[in-house]
Amino acid sequence: MRIIIFGPPGAGKGTQAKKVAEHFGIIHLSTGKMFRDAINEGTELGKIVKFIIDEGQLVPDQTVVDMVEETIAGEEYKKGYIIDGFPRTVEQAVAFDNMLERRNEAVDAFISLYAPDDELIQRLLARGEGRSDDTEEKIKTRLEVYKKETAPVMEHYQQAGLFRSVDGTGTVDEIFQRILSAMPEK
Numbered sequence: 001m002r003i004i005i006f007g008p009p010g011a012g013k014g015t016q017a018k019k020v021a022e023h024f025g026i027i028h029l030s031t032g033k034m035f036r037d038a039i040n041e042g043t044e045l046g047k048i049v050k051f052i053i054d055e056g057q058l059v060p061d062q063t064v065v066d067m068v069e070e071t072i073a074g075e076e077y078k079k080g081y082i083i084d085g086f087p088r089t090v091e092q093a094v095a096f097d098n099m100l101e102r103r104n105e106a107v108d109a110f111i112s113l114y115a116p117d118d119e120l121i122q123r124l125l126a127r128g129e130g131r132s133d134d135t136e137e138k139i140k141t142r143l144e145v146y147k148k149e150t151a152p153v154m155e156h157y158q159q160a161g162l163f164r165s166v167d168g169t170g171t172v173d174e175i176f177q178r179i180l181s182a183m184p185e186k
């Protein structure tokens with residue numbers, strides 16, 4: 001089972017992906033977390049992406065695509081995964097389609113979480129994990145980047161018949177139940 005969880009910054013992708021992964025016994029793969037880990041570990045990749053992430057901009061498509069391709073080639077990803085934070089541009093979505101096709105695999109569901117901007121901003125300002133991009137200024141940039149570069153990805157999955165829109169407001173458990181209800185029948 002391969003699921004994409006999608007939505008603007010603060011929509012609850014990470015929170016819900018963790019629960020979905022536990023529920024189905026699949027891996028939670030977060031490209032943002034992979035980059036933050038690389039920065040903390042001071043790897044070559046971390047050095048390349050640090051400034052971009054601090055600014056709330058997007059890492060170049062090819063860098064992300066290569067990282068995802070290498071990651072999902074791992075044996076433990078065979079049983080499935082929920083990917084959070086990718087694809088984030090239409091170019092990444094096309095590259096992901098091609099990558100999966102080469103592997104004889106496909107996406108089962110694209111879950112898109114939505115919530116109003118003021119709630120997203122409140123959540124991110126309250127998160128308190130010390131993320132360099134959780135300042136008021138960087139949150140504003142991230143929301144702009146989302147609207148301009150990332151939101152068009154929804155159309156790509158609508159055309160593929162995989163798009164499921166889920167209300168991302170309410171309690172974490174309410175949203176989780178909505179996600180389970182939005183999953184395609186197996």
Ligand code: AP5
Nearest residue numbers: 009010011012013014015031032057058059085088123127
């Ligand atoms: P990424 O890590 O993906 O960050 P993001 O998209 O900005 O999203 P967040 O992680 O901030 O929010 P979330 O939707 O996961 O919400 P969460 O569950 O934490 O990317 C970071 C950066 O990495 C990007 O800006 C970019 O530079 C780079 N990057 C990553 N992937 C890339 C790609 N594919 N291409 C290019 N660049 C890439 O929830 C937020 C807060 O709200 C938490 O505190 C949570 O506890 C709380 N919360 C959750 N649900 C609820 C609820 N129902 N009610 C109240 N509070 C809630």
Ligand code: MG
Nearest residue numbers: 013014015032
């Ligand atoms: Mg997240």
